[in-house]
Structure formats: C-alpha cells, structure tokens
Amino acid sequence: MKAYIFPGQGAQFPGxxxxxxxxxxxxxxxxxxxxxxxxxxxxxxxxxxxxxxxxQTKVTQPAVFLHSVILSKTLGDSFKPDMVAGHSLGEFSALVANGTLNFEDGLKLVSKRALAMQKACELQPSTMAAVLGLEDAVVEKVCKETEGIVVAANYNCPGQLVISGEVEAVNKACEALKEAGARRALVLPVGGAFHSPLMEPAREELAAAIAETTFHKPGCPIYQNVTTTAVTDPEEIKKNLMAQLTAPVKWTQSIQQMITDGASLFTEAGPGKVLQGLVKKIDRSAEVASAAI
Structure with missing residues (x-):
C-alpha cells in the first residue's frame, strides 16, 4: 500500500x-x-x-504547505495514496491531498494557524529542545518531575524526542535529561512551545476557524498526530485537528501503525527528506521515496 507523508515547519529552503x-x-x-x-x-x-x-511565521507554514500540496497536485494520475499522514503542520497538507479539505480552505487555515501560533509565542517566553538517546518513558518522567510547564511534544523516532514548554522549565529538564543519560539535550532555535499547553490561546483561535470550515469525506484514511490511527470520519478529523496544537505529535506511533496496516512505500511530498530519514529510523525495512514531477 502507498503511503504519502507531508513535512512540517523546518523543511523550508530558499528557492x-x-x-x-x-x-x-x-x-x-x-x-x-x-x-x-x-x-x-x-x-x-x-x-x-x-x-x-x-x-517569518506568516511565510514558513504557508510556504511548506504550498510546496507539498502543489507538488502532490501536479503528480496527476500517479498520485493515488492508500493512506496519508503529516508531521504537525504537514497534517493540513495531508488533508488537502486526501480530499478532506479543498486547497483554498486548507491554505486559509494554515495562515490562521501560523498567525495564532505567533501571537501565543509572544504572550509568554517559551521554547523547545531536542532530546537524543533516551527512552520515551524516561523523558516523560523527567518532564513530569520538572517544576513549571514542560512536556514531550514530538515523538519523531525511537531515541529522538522533542520537549516543549516554558524557557526555564525546558532548561531545567535538559540538565536533568543529560544526568539521566541523554546523548544530547539541545534547545532549538524556535519561536515558542509548540504542541504544549502554552499553545492554548492559538488552539482556541484555530478551533473556531476549523469549526466554520467544510470538511469532506476523505478519499483515503489519514493517520493523525493526536490519535495515530486511521481516521476517515470528517467530524473526528476536525476534533483531532483542533486538539493538535496543544497535544504531542506522535509520529513514531503513527508510522508504526501505518506499517501494521499494510504501508509498503512511504513517499514524502514536500521540501526536504527529513520524514524519510525518520521512517527509516522507525523501521529500517520500510521503503521510502521523494515525490517528483
């Protein structure tokens, strides 16, 4: 079965x-x-x-979305996904690719999402950090025991997890994670604490926009960041998308579920090859490719 996967923020490049x-x-x-x-x-x-x-936030998210969606639209008849998934922002690209959202509505939601996240970032100093070489359970335990707001935000692949929260709490957690044996615990150059409770103001704003948008019956299932399972019900897709900004991106678990459900080839549609690398780290035997016209 053919799975198409769509990258998120950070995949952009000049040109x-x-x-x-x-x-x-x-x-x-x-x-x-x-x-x-x-x-x-x-x-x-x-x-x-x-x-x-x-x-620039107002540029990054729409730019990655546009590259992914327009690339998949120009593939013509060869674009026949059996299942789709997107990493964070990439979930919106995936929802246009499988017919749940039309192009215009998808772009409007992504633009609103970017501006709402920017506003939330300005309300409180916050950040994210990449943690390498530890079991997920250890990272989750350290976050729980750290004073302040800090949570596991991106489950990218085994041994690579991103944490998110208040600047001081993230810094404290990084020190504790190094003591617990992390190979690296490195603060990332991002504008704020994405996929954490600090994104609640952005979640509310985006949820209102999602509620007013028409979601169609998709042509194939989407494996959403929040649930990691195949979803085809438009109302359920909406609900999961509303929860996405404050919930973790369960990428490892989503890819594992897609493989269990029969995915044999993962094609990345969009800028870069980051997701192909993550898929190979999740399952070395998985076949990966880049979409190209």
Whole structure:
C-alpha cells in the first residue's frame, strides 16, 4: 500500500517551489491563487527570499504547505495514496491531498494557524529542545518531575524526542535529561512551545476557524498526530485537528501503525527528506521515496 507523508515547519529552503512554478501550468495557477488568498506575494519570498525571510511565521507554514500540496497536485494520475499522514503542520497538507479539505480552505487555515501560533509565542517566553538517546518513558518522567510547564511534544523516532514548554522549565529538564543519560539535550532555535499547553490561546483561535470550515469525506484514511490511527470520519478529523496544537505529535506511533496496516512505500511530498530519514529510523525495512514531477 502507498503511503504519502507531508513535512512540517523546518523543511523550508530558499528557492523552494520555483521549479514547480516553471514546469507546470497548474502549479503556476495555484501559486498565483495563493498570493491572492494570503494578500501578499508568498511566491516572491519562496523563490527569491533568503533563509531568514522564509523564517517569518506568516511565510514558513504557508510556504511548506504550498510546496507539498502543489507538488502532490501536479503528480496527476500517479498520485493515488492508500493512506496519508503529516508531521504537525504537514497534517493540513495531508488533508488537502486526501480530499478532506479543498486547497483554498486548507491554505486559509494554515495562515490562521501560523498567525495564532505567533501571537501565543509572544504572550509568554517559551521554547523547545531536542532530546537524543533516551527512552520515551524516561523523558516523560523527567518532564513530569520538572517544576513549571514542560512536556514531550514530538515523538519523531525511537531515541529522538522533542520537549516543549516554558524557557526555564525546558532548561531545567535538559540538565536533568543529560544526568539521566541523554546523548544530547539541545534547545532549538524556535519561536515558542509548540504542541504544549502554552499553545492554548492559538488552539482556541484555530478551533473556531476549523469549526466554520467544510470538511469532506476523505478519499483515503489519514493517520493523525493526536490519535495515530486511521481516521476517515470528517467530524473526528476536525476534533483531532483542533486538539493538535496543544497535544504531542506522535509520529513514531503513527508510522508504526501505518506499517501494521499494510504501508509498503512511504513517499514524502514536500521540501526536504527529513520524514524519510525518520521512517527509516522507525523501521529500517520500510521503503521510502521523494515525490517528483
């Protein structure tokens, strides 16, 4: 069975999407439509901007979403997923790819998500840290015992977990995790504590926008970050998407479940190859590929 997977924030790179724009008339139309919807020329930033320009929150998330969605749309008849999943932001790309959301609604939600997360980040100093070389249970225990708000946020692959929370709590947890035997516990250069309780104001804002958006019956199941199981009911998809901003990204568990359910090839649609690397770390025998027109 063919599984398509969609990357999240951090996969962006200068010049992303320019080749799609030049090669495909359909891609060109969708990029121009995106400029119209967003009210600024995101194509200018994607094709000609620097890495620094692409780091702006209002740009990063829509840029990664657009690259993923437009790439999958230009694959034509060869794009026939049996199942989809997306890492954090990538879940929105996956929902357009399997027909749950239309292109316009998906982009509007991603833009709202980016701005709501930016606002939440400004309310309280917060951060994330990558923890390498420890069992998930050890990381969870240290977070629980650390004073302040700090939680396990991204289960990327065995031995690679990201924690998220208040700056002081994350720093304290990093020290405790090193003492517990972590190979590395490294604070990341991110704007805030994504997938933690500190994103509650953003979750509320995004949930209101999701509630007003039409979700269609998908063409194939999506394995959502929150539940890790195959979901096809539009109302359930909505509920899980609303919970996503304050809940952990269970990527390891989602990929394991997809393999159990018959996934034989994981094709990454979007910028970079990060997810292919994670899939191989989760299951060395899994076959991975990059989508390309």
């Amino acid at each position: 992303m999407g320019a080749d799609l724009y030049e090669k495909s008339e359909e891609a060109k139309e969708l990029f121009e439509k995106a400029n119209e919807i967003l009210g600024f020329s995101i194509t200018d930033v994607m094709f000609n901007g620097s890495a620094e320009d692409l780091k």
